[in-house]
Amino acid sequence: MxxxxxxxxxxxxxxxxxxxxxxxxxxxxxxxxxxxxxxxxxxxxxxxxxxxxxxxxxxxxxxxxxxxxxxxxxxxxxxxxxxxxxxxxxxxxxxxxxxxxxxxxxxxxxxxxxxxxxxxxxxxxxxxxxxxxxxxxxxxxxxxxxxxxxxxxxxxxxxxxxxxxxxxxxxxxxxxxxxxxxxxxxxxxxxxxxxxxxxxxxxxxxxxxxxxxxxxxxxxxxxxxxxxxxxxxxxxxxxxxxxxxxxxxxxxxxxxxxxxxxxxxxxxxxxxxxxxxxxxxxxxxxxxxxxxxxxxxxxxxxxxxxxxxxxxxxxxxxxxxxxxxxxxxxxxxxxxxxxxxxxxxxxxxxxxxxxxxAPGDDHGGGHGRGHDYDDLEGGPNVVEGVPEDVDHVVELHAASFEPDELTIGAGETVAFEHVEGEPHTVTAYEDAIPADAPYWASGDFDGEDAAREGWADGRGAVVPGRSYVRTFEVEGTHEFCCIPHEAAGHVGRIDVE
Incomplete structure (x- = not known):
């Protein structure tokens, strides 16, 4: 890609x-x-x-x-x-x-x-x-x-x-x-x-x-x-x-x-x-x-x-x-x-x-969320660890999905596991998923705009120790990104056959 x-x-x-x-x-x-x-x-x-x-x-x-x-x-x-x-x-x-x-x-x-x-x-x-x-x-x-x-x-x-x-x-x-x-x-x-x-x-x-x-x-x-x-x-x-x-x-x-x-x-x-x-x-x-x-x-x-x-x-x-x-x-x-x-x-x-x-001091500022994730919400299907019954795992690294391209069968389940870096999202591009597929994203939003607004409010986050789990039923290409690291090329694609 x-x-x-x-x-x-x-x-x-x-x-x-x-x-x-x-x-x-x-x-x-x-x-x-x-x-x-x-x-x-x-x-x-x-x-x-x-x-x-x-x-x-x-x-x-x-x-x-x-x-x-x-x-x-x-x-x-x-x-x-x-x-x-x-x-x-x-x-x-x-x-x-x-x-x-x-x-x-x-x-x-x-x-x-x-x-x-x-x-x-x-x-x-x-x-x-x-x-x-x-x-x-x-x-x-x-x-x-x-x-x-x-x-x-x-x-x-x-x-x-x-x-x-x-x-x-x-x-x-x-x-x-x-x-x-x-x-x-x-x-x-x-x-x-x-x-x-x-x-x-x-x-x-x-x-x-x-x-x-x-x-x-x-x-x-x-x-x-x-x-x-x-x-x-x-x-x-x-x-x-x-x-x-x-x-x-x-x-x-x-x-x-x-x-x-x-x-x-x-x-x-x-x-x-x-x-x-x-x-x-x-x-x-x-x-x-x-x-x-x-x-x-x-x-x-x-x-x-x-x-x-x-x-x-x-x-x-x-x-x-x-x-x-x-x-x-x-x-x-x-x-x-x-x-x-x-x-x-x-x-x-x-x-x-x-x-x-100096960074790390208790009195320090800290614009980002640092390592205190209590104010972040994952939403439905963001779970502890990785469920045993998933078919595939996509790792969320600091600025990449690994693998960033995956081919799966219809009805198979993917866990997007946080393994590195700051909090991530898994957010579908609304115009780059099959027309008959429901919109999907960590946080369970009904559209891409809502997902981006939700992230700004701390919703839809996948933090260390957690994963976003989704079962893909509709065949076709599903493209997605991590909102906070999108500019750094944190994008991916799943092809459902």
Whole structure:
């Protein structure tokens, strides 16, 4: 089923659109809010959310790196988790909510790009498509950073992304995927040389510029030679240089602190990726987390987090230690990773001087429904779990039905099961079901307009742990959508024979 995203992706590929992490001069003075006069360089929650956008950019890069290593299934899982976390970040200063506020089109493009990255790129082992969709996803977040921050502070987050990319090289090498590590190192060097950051760092500190460029070149050579010790040593030195460059470029040290923390969060996620790869010893994954802790303890940002809020500092170190232990024992890795990421997010807001706005706090706003679903109604045929007597199950993911096309027999029953993301609906398109079929939707509405109005009032929702169940009696094609995620391509079709 072609979507608008398919068309956009193909057009972007034909035009040679930038891939994830690439920086270009496009739009540098376009009046879209990325110049120094139109953006506020002051410390504030904008830095906190920009750092979280960077963590998402880094995870997109993780997925791409896994595709290069032909670890497509793990890459798809990383992308699905990233999309689900983004979907759940609906507090007032959450990554999801703030992207929608900043640029609604970018929000829709990001969600659809992540879904296409997972289903059309990684799930299909299509590396070209993976590169294209990763580039589209990265572009939405980078442009949002440029709109919300001053020019130089926005560039600081590009530097942070280079640090995260270097971590991918080290991670692939640790997994024994040296060829892929060398390819990512080569791509990182190419991105560096064509980036705005390259020229800005050169102008600001020529010695630091030369050091970083030299470390990148050495990293590629070490990966090509299959020398793990040299890769790890080079990655450490290159990361140190990238962090130093962040402080050289930043208008506010707070911006550099936040960028460094997001890069450390990204490195923490690398450990979870390693833990998911077959043949990787749990101690190898744990070593990445412990190395991140050591780097934090020796970094400038260490004292900045402590000065901003001691409890946040303690939580960051504590969750990172707990995460390393979980990796070592290979037990409870996923929840430990999520807890560490939450602690990193809070630290990012703390160094930005915006701890009270940090997502997840009790006092926080939270435009969306968050995880309190008491005010939502499912309606008839929305039930707990999945009944045993159904004939087919369609899973409701963050922004997709799986499968999104299904052929069944007349009289067979389908359960639409919520497995991921925020609340969904299952809503038939009134003009895309058989003429003699009664209208159907979760919430039991008598028409599509009523279903859309009902969703606005919190009715027709399918929440975690529940499913919408329908028996299809009328032959023909039934097309449907999830109302809140329709713009992201959350549509499906059932053919009844």
């Amino acid at each position: 072609p979507t608008r995203r398919t068309i956009v992706a193909l057009a972007a590929a034909a035009a040679g659109a930038s891939i994830a992490g690439c920086t270009t001069d496009a739009g540098a003075d376009s009046g879209d809010g990325n110049d120094d006069e139109s953006a506020d360089a002051a410390v504030g929650p904008e830095l906190g959310v920009a750092a979280e956008w960077n963590a998402i950019r880094a995870r997109v890069d993780d997925a791409l790196a896994l595709g290069v290593a032909e670890e497509f299934a793990v890459g798809a899982a990383v992308t699905g988790d990233t999309l689900a976390r983004f979907e759940g970040a609906t507090d007032e200063w959450g990554a999801h909510e703030q992207l929608e506020v900043t640029d609604h089109d970018a929000y829709e493009e990001l969600e659809e790009a992540l879904e296409e990255l997972r289903l059309e790129g990684l799930a299909e082992a299509d590396l070209k498509r993976t590169r294209t969709e990763a580039g589209i996803a990265d572009e939405q977040l980078r442009n949002a950073q440029r709109r919300r921050l001053s020019h130089r502070n926005a560039l600081v987050f590009d530097v942070g992304l280079f640090a995260a990319r270097i971590g991918d090289v080290a991670g692939l090498a640790a997994a024994g995927a040296f060829e892929a590590a060398a390819e990512i190192a080569d791509e990182t060097t190419e991105r560096w040389e064509s980036s705005i950051v390259h020229d800005e760092v050169s102008a600001a500190d020529v010695e630091l510029y030369a050091a970083f460029e030299g470390e990148l070149a050495g990293l590629e050579t070490a990966a090509a030679d299959g020398d793990l010790e040299a890769v790890e040593s080079g990655a450490d030195a290159a990361t140190d240089a990238a962090f130093d460059a962040a402080y050289v470029l930043a208008e506010d040290d707070a911006a550099a602190h936040a960028a460094v923390l997001s890069a450390m969060q990204a490195r923490g996620w690398d450990a979870a990726v390693l833990a998911a790869l077959e043949g990787v010893d749990p101690e190898t994954a744990a070593a990445v987390a412990r190395g991140t802790l050591r780097r934090f303890e020796g970094a400038r940002v260490h004292d900045a987090v402590g000065a901003a809020d001691h409890a946040t500092y303690e939580a960051f170190e504590g969750e990172l230690e707990t995460y390393a232990d979980a990796l070592e024992t290979d037990e409870g890795v996923d929840p430990a990773a999520a807890d560490f990421a939450a602690a990193a997010l809070r630290a990012q807001f703390a160094v930005a001087g915006a701890l009270e706005e």
